[in-house]
Each structure stands twice: as structure tokens, then as C-alpha cells.
């Protein structure tokens with residue numbers, strides 16, 4: 001097969017918009033145990049069916065009292081009751097204090113809790129207060145976390161540990177979640193060898209280990225996908241067609257790495273075109289130029305570049321938002337923050353560049369020396385990427401746009 005004409009350059013924003021326009025949220029949801037919902041996306045608003053906390057409770061181990069009962073310093077009050085967490089005491093008798101523990105319900109009539117470090121117990125059993133006391137102190141008010149009837153988590157929220165705790169605190173044992181995207185994954189490349197199949201000292205000349213398969217699978221799993229990993233597909237048109245045909249069955253997305261350039265050994269484009277349709281894009285970013293989007297039947301097909309850092313970065317910038325949108329997440333684009341560059345970047349590229357950088361102890365950014373698209377060490381060393389506009393040089397002290405890996409790989 002002859003090499004094909006080069007596709008026109010497309011901006012990253014245009015590519016993302018086009019890709020997201022294809023990402024109709026998957027139909028159907030599943031009700032899953034809250035324990036199993038980490039990383040998944042809510043399909044319905046969660047509305048609080050109670051106040052949280054449900055009752056006024058003590059923020060300290062100490063003594064609950066009425067602030068107005070303390071007329072001066074060092075006053076002592078008799079202790080009329082003891083309330084541990086999980087217990088409910090009777091209304092507080094006037095002029096007395098209740099021994100109380102963190103999380104216990106504040107008895108009716110009490111309006112302050114004095115921490116035990118500010119009190120001493122006298123020989124006659126009364127408690128003496130050494131500090132000045134204000135009404136309301138050390139009391140966690142009912143509803144200060146959530147109000148009854150308020151929307152606490154909205155449909156389209158991706159759940160992490162904090163969201164799971166919040167859902168549990170309002171009594172949700174099961175959650176309505178977007179269906180897992182079913183993703184078939186394969187790597188192309190006759191040079192690829194699986195770690196474990198051949199020892200490093202026996203690796204034949206011209207071969208390399210398949211690294212993309214590992215990070216792509218990990219990222220897919222983190223994004224809640226059900227991954228069908230089809231391994232390595234040889235660099236032949238027939239093998240690629242056969243793999244695609246199989247992969248497209250029962251999948252929402254077929255994700256491939258490698259073989260999307262315009263060389264004679266790049267078979268993804270003709271293979272997808274034989275079975276459906278595909279556009280080859282040259283995205284004006286570095287690393288990561290070649291990218292393909294197409295369809296086989298109803299199944300989306302995305303072809304990522306083979307160079308490992310290109311593959312990782314294009315996944316993070318394009319495929320991650322696509323998969324989140326399939327699950328109903330609305331805000332899917334990674335967010336950048338302003339940071340100070342503690343490095344120089346004197347030779348700007350005409351493409352928008354994503355530089356591997358690390359946050360230093362001075363609150364600035366250092367740059368990894370080798371920004372090559374095959375250098376995975378850079379991605380491990382880095383904390384995120386500087387999103388550098390086309391043609392922009394960077395000098396020490398300049399403000400740059402930093403996207404943390406939490407926004408890209410999480």
C-alpha cells in the first residue's frame with residue numbers, strides 16, 4: 001500500500017469539540033452498592049433525606065452547659081449527667097453541666113461545650129471552668145453539612161472517596177451509576193513484545209516491549225471502563241481488519257495504539273475504512289500529532305499514536321474527556337492553573353506543546369530535560385503538563401498554564 005496524503009492540522013480544541021459531539025451518553029444505568037462506586041458517574045441527583053448532622057452534637061470531649069450560667073471566671077457547676085456518643089440525655093438542669101463526649105447529642109438547654117482541657121473536676125465533683133465561654137462554641141449544628149431536601153451531589157458527578165463518604169453520610173447504600181463503557185483495546189506493531197514473554201537480555205534486535213498496553217488499560221480501568229484487552233495485532237491489513245471486526249462487536253469503543261500515521265505499515269485507517277468510516281487527524285499538539293476517529297457500525301473507534309508519551313498525552317487530553325462524557329460527565333476538559341516557570345524553553349514549536357514538568361519546593365515548575373515523545377521517564381518524573389501555546393517561548397519567571405496529572409490521568 002502506498003503512503004497516503006498527510007491530513008490537515010487540526011487544533012486540539014477543535015478535535016475535542018468534534019470528538020465530544022460524537023459522545024452521546026450511554027443509555028441505561030445500574031444500581032450499585034456504594035462500596036463499588038469509586039470512579040463511577042452518578043446518573044441522578046442525590047437529595048438529602050435528612051439533616052446532616054442529624055442533631056446538634058459536641059465537637060469536643062468536655063462539658064455541655066448554658067453559657068449564661070457562668071457569671072464570672074473560674075466558676076464551678078455541678079455535673080448533672082454524662083452523655084457518650086450514641087446516647088441521648090434529658091434536658092440540662094439549670095445551673096448544671098453535662099459531661100459530654102465528641103459526637104454526642106448536646107442536651108436540650110445547653111448552648112456551649114467547654115473542652116475538657118479548659119476544665120478541672122473539684123473534689124466535690126463539680127466542674128470548674130477556666131476559660132471564657134461563648135454561646136454556640138464547640139457545637140456542630142444540625143444541618144451544617146447538609147440541609148434536608150438539598151441536592152448534595154448532582155447527576156454527572158464522578159465519584160471519588162469523598163463523594164462516597166458523603167453519599168453514605170446521607171444514608172445511600174446503593175447509587176444509580178452510568179453503565180461502564182465497554183472498551184476493546186489493542187496495540188499494533190510487529191516490533192512489540194510482551195514483558196514476560198522474552199527476557200530483556202534475549203530481546204531480538206529491533207524489538208521493544210509493549211508499554212502502551214499497560215498504561216492505556218490502567219487509565220481505562222480508572223475511568224470505569226470494562227476493558228477487553230485483545231493484545232498485540234500484527235502490522236498487516238488483514239490482521240487489523242480481523243481484529244477490528246471482532247473488537248467492534250459488543251463494544252462501545254475500540255481503542256488502538258500505533259499504526260495511525262501515514263506510512264505503509266499503518267493499517268488502522270484502511271482497515272476501519274473497509275468496515276466503516278474513519279477520519280485521520282493531525283492534531284496540532286506536541287507530543288501526539290496523529291489521531292484517528294471513526295466508527296464501525298455503532299461502535300466508536302479511536303486510534304492513538306504509537307509513541308508512548310504521545311499515546312499517554314492524547315489519551316489524557318482527548319480519550320479521557322470522551323469516556324467521561326459517555327458516562328454523562330459535563331465538565332470534562334482538564335483545568336489549568338497559573339504557575340511560575342523556573343525553566344527556560346527558548347525554542348518554541350509551531351504546535352501547542354505539553355511539557356512534562358514537576359512542582360519544586362519553591363512553588364515553581366521544573367522541566368524534564370528530555371521532552372521526546374518516546375521518553376516515558378518524563379511522564380513518571382512529572383507532576384503534570386505545561387500547556388504552552390504555539391510559538392511561545394518561556395523564560396525563567398514567566399507565568400505558564402499548568403495542568404496537574406490528577407486532571408489528566410486520574
Ligand code: AMP
Pocket residue numbers: 187188189191192208209210211212213257258259260261305306307308
Ligand atoms: P507507530 O505509530 O505505529 O508508527 O509507532 C510510533 C512509535 O511508537 C514507534 O517507535 C513504535 O515502535 C512505538 N510504539 C508503537 N506502539 C507501541 C507500544 N504499544 N508500546 C511501546 N511503543 C510503541
Ligand code: MG
Pocket residue numbers: 188189190235258259265306
Ligand atoms: Mg507501528
